[in-house]
Amino acid sequence: MIKNYLKIAWRNICKNKLFSLINVISLAIGLSASFVIGLMVYYDYTFDTFHKDSDLIYRITTVYSSPEGEDYNPGVSVPLIAEVKENVSGLQMSTAFFTAEPSQVMNSGFSRAFNNPEKVIYADPDFFKFLNYEWLAGNPASAIASPNRVILTETRAKKYFPNKKYQDILGETLVYDDSVSTTITGIVANFKERTDFTFEEIISLETGKQSYLKDQIVDGNWNSTSSMTQLFVKLNNKNALPTVKKQLSDIAKKNESKDAVKYGEYRNFYMQPLRELHFGEQYGVFDFTEYMANKSILIGLLWIAAFLLLLGCINFINLNTAQATQRAKEIGIRKTLGSSKKQLVFQFLWETFLLTFISGLLSIVLAAGLLKIFADFTPEGLHFGLFTDLIIIVFAIILVVIISLLSGFYPGLVLSSFKPISVLKNRVLSTNSHISLRKGLIVFQFIIAQVFIISTIAVGRQIHFLMKKDMGFKTEAIVYIRTPWTDWSLQKREVLKQKLSTISQLEKVSLGGSPPASYNTHSTSVVYIDGKKEIRTDLELLFGDEHYLNLYGINLLAGRQLRNDTIREYIINDTYRKLLGFETPREAVGKIVGQGEDAVPIVGVMEDFNQRSLKSKIEPMAYVGDWHRKRYSQFNTLHLQLTQANSENWPMAIAKTEEAWKSVYPESDFKVEFIDKTIEKFYKQERSMTKLLNWATVFSVLISCLGLLGLVIYTTERRVKEIGIRKILGATLTQLNLLLCKDFLVLVLLAFVIAAPIAWYGLYNWLQDYAYKTNLSWWIFAVSGFGITVLALVIMSVKTLSTASKNPVKSLRTE
Incomplete structure (x- = not known):
């Protein structure tokens, strides 16, 4: 029976080649879009679903609320780690780790040092109890239980020791930043499934107290929060969630800042489910990639796929109901010879299925092309090979069946409803309802x-x-170079600045912090008292030397430049001036922000500019020098203006810049970034x-x-x-x-x-x-x-x- 259905279906398709081609192309376009979009959704929704008891795992994050709105931080204050381990009930376990960015790792057997190793963390001993790694060498029970121990993944082990067996790598020494010595005590397999836990080197937490992170790791201040401090918990069961949330809320209230509460600012700890980690735009992840999954975009993509499929189905319905009168005699004869309405409906459904199947085959080819087109906007792991996953195959089959039913059922009912007598007397007319x-x-x-x-x-x-x-500042022909941030030597940076100043192809050179617009934010809470009321706000800080504002073309509206790099002075932006209530920029000059040791004079007012994308409004900001130079320098970036009139000389200027860099930082990688490209990333x-x-x-x-x-x-x-x-x-x-x-x-x-x-x-x-x-x-x-x-x-x-x-x-x- 099915063989006959398919044979007749094929004959009808060949008989109506043009309409069949239109249907095939329409459905193929819809199906290809659906396959690609389905692949995107499947890819993003299958992150970290393989962990044992994944539905019980949560990351604790921080939410700050104030009259201005809410701010989100993926980290927590360090004292919360011990508080959760010791005093919070309803948990199977908890684990904490600190993300790190060492500038260099070396071994006596290396022919050269490896610069900027990514995906490095300092983790407590419970880390490997929390996540189920496959151990290739070493003892998981004691791997990072002591100081100066490190675990490598198989990928990183092969990179560092390409010709050694895993067992032979144990006992080797890795030295981070010329100061932190560790012994390799284990090798684990990289996760085969999709995950945001992409760490390659896990160092024992006690070791971190010897590194540049020592102040962070032992920080006992409840009001200090860093995104580097990560805390995860695993519940006893789902019923424990309200209890744990209540305890975290009580801890936040118990340790709140009285000054913050005075100004309506509060902190809460939010429990982010593991399944939301990949979509946590407000908190981010720690996989060190630029790709960020977005639920709203994925939902929008699903709607696009649904509409395109629906459009293809509509073409099929329209063309087949329009052709109904041409097939009326065929239906009449079939009914006269004994075909039931059910058999006729099945016949048309098989025709639809055959067309949809052909469209499906064509759509796979189109889908491969679409994936290449969107390669710039999709992560590396999303590739055509995912079509071989069983879930994707089942999804494709179900989709083809649904489309066949959706497209073919109504035309089948229309065609099978013709009366044989009327048909054979040529009295078949399209009804108004069909039209x-x-x-x-x-x-x-x-x-x-x-x-x-x-x-x-x-x-x-x-x-x-x-x-x-x-944007409010100059963006053309300006590049910047970040110096190794673990090297706190200001002397080297100033030497590099002097060398760059001698390059004729560079018009201006400045030493400072981040560019005027960047993803990095430094801010502080400040209070201005005008004699009648207190105005408290967060003030973003922009660090730079005496050439910084001039290089970026940021003009002063009133006042003067900073006297030098270390005197505590503010040049505020016009937005902050208005917030303080001054009618003109000149009125703000000479006023004092803060009290006592925190009192800082306003010596100038600069033009407003956008600190980030134009999604955000301009925030209160102050331009400052390198106040904390005795402890650490905020001047970590060189800003260079190329000769705008002669862009053909830019490659030479960058080459000479790299030469100067190598003479000062021979062991560090050179990377130059154009400010306009940075803005494009927004x-x-x-x-x-x-x-x-x-x-x-x-x-x-x-x-x-x-x-x-x-x-x-x-x-x-x-x-x-x-x-x-x-x-x-x-x-x-x-x-x-x-x-x-x-x-x-x-x-x-x-x-x-x-x-x-x-x-x-x-x-x-x-x-x-x-x-x-x-x-x-x-x-x-x-x-x-x-x-x-x-x-x-x-x-x-x-x-x-x-x-x-x-x-x-x-x-x-x-x-």
């Missing part, structure tokens, strides 16, 4: 297409606005969205237009004789074209009327996330409506004009 359904589906298709078009134009315009808007997510929308728009318009073309072809072929009669009676090609197109044009215009407010509402809400944004101008909607109308008219006219231009004698000679 209305087709019109409704066409409108729906073009609503989706126009929403995508409007969104693509508006989002592209916003991204262009973000990239071109003046909008990586938006650029990804633009690319996705562009493709979604192309696909939706293509599918919709293919469906429209199919219906136009069907309609014009049915009205050939009518066209012939009208031509004989004097109708022109323009009149005939308008006659054949007007019904479809009305549907396209109706779709635009519905799509415009839907798109406006979605885009308006999306733009609210940006402190700086463009307007939703009327022309965006007008261009979209006009463009899709013209495109639809062109597609329709191709067929209608070719039909209308034929000799009417040929179409009427059978009468």
Whole structure:
């Protein structure tokens, strides 16, 4: 029976090649998008699901609330670690570790030192009880129970000791930053499954007290929180969650700062489930990559996939119900020979399944191409090989079956409902309900297409606005170099600055902290008392020498430059000046912020500039010198202005800069970054969205237009004789074209009327996330409506004009 169904289905597909091709292409586009998007969702939702009792594991993070809003920190204050281990009930265990960034690791057997080893942590002894590593060598019970011990993953062991067996590596010595000596006591396998725990070197926590992290690891201040301090807990059971949350809340309240409470600032500890770790945009992860999973984007992608699949199904339904009268005699004969309605429905479902199966095969090829197109925006682990995973294969099969049922069931019911007597007497007419359904589906298709078009134009315009808007400081021809941050020697940095100052291709050189706009933030809480009230706020600090503001083109509105690098003085930005209530910048100069030892005079007011992406508003900021130089220097970055007029000399300037770098830091890697490229990274997510929308728009318009073309072809072929009669009676090609197109044009215009407010509402809400944004101008909607109308008219006219231009004698000679 099934063999006959497939044989008949194949014959019908071959008989209607054009309509079958339209259906196959439409479904293939939808399926390929669904496969790729499904792969993305599957990839991100399967991180760290393999750990034992993963549903009981939580990371404790910190949330700060104030009248200005909430701030999030993935770390905790160090005293909480001992408090949780000793006094919090309802836990099986807890573990803490500190993320580290040593500048160098070496061994007497190395031919050279390895610079900047990534994914290094200092962990307590419970770390390996918490996560189930496979041990290749060493004793897990005592591996990091003592100081000066380190565990390597197999990847890092092979890198450091490529010609040694794992057992022979045990006992080798690794020295970090020329000061921390460790003995290798174990080798573990890297996790085979997807995980955010990508650490390669796990050093015992006691060892960390000998490193640059010693002050952090022994910090007993409850009001000090660092993102490097990570704390994880495992509950006894799910019922323990409310109890543990209550205990953490009590601990936070018990150790709150009285000064903070005075100003309405509070701290709470949040328990982040392990399954949310990969999506914790507010807290981040510690895998040291730029890729960040985003739940809202994944949900948006799923909607795009659903719409594209739906558009393909609509084409199938429309074309097959439109063709119903052509297959009426076949249905009548089958019913007369004894076929039941159930058998006929199954016959059409098998036809649909065969078309969907062919589309599925084609979609796999398209999916491979799409993955290459989006390679810049997806993580390395997301590759075509994931299609061989059993879950993905099952998902693809289920999707093909669902699409077959969705696309074929209604046309099957329509076709199988014809009465044999009416069919054989040529009395089969399309009912108004079927015609209305087709019109409704066409409108729906073009609503989706126009929403995508409007969104693509508006989002592209916003991204262009973000990239071109003046940040408030100079960004062209400026690069910066971060010095090894574990080397606290200011002397070396000043030597490097002097060497760079002699390079003729460099116009200006400055030593300071981070660039004016960066991901790094230094801030402090300050209080200004004007005699009547206290104004407390967080003040961001920008560190730089006397050349810094000039290099970046940041002008002073009032006051003077800093006297030198170490005197405690503020040059505040205009936003902070307004917050303090001064009418003009000049009024702020000479005022004192803070009291007692914390009193700092305002000596100048500088122009506002954006410290981060234009999603954020400008925050209160002060430009300062290197106040803490005796303990550690904040001047860790060299800022260089290249000769803007001669960009062809830039490679030479960078080469000479590298030579100077190597003369001062011969063991460290040289890396130069352009400030404009740094700013571009702020909008990586938006650029990804633009690319996705562009493709979604192309696909939706293509599918919709293919469906429209199919219906136009069907309609014009049915009205050939009518066209012939009208031509004989004097109708022109323009009149005939308008006659054949007007019904479809009305549907396209109706779709635009519905799509415009839907798109406006979605885009308006999306733009609210940006402190700086463009307007939703009327022309965006007008261009979209006009463009899709013209495109639809062109597609329709191709067929209608070719039909209308034929000799009417040929179409009427059978009468």
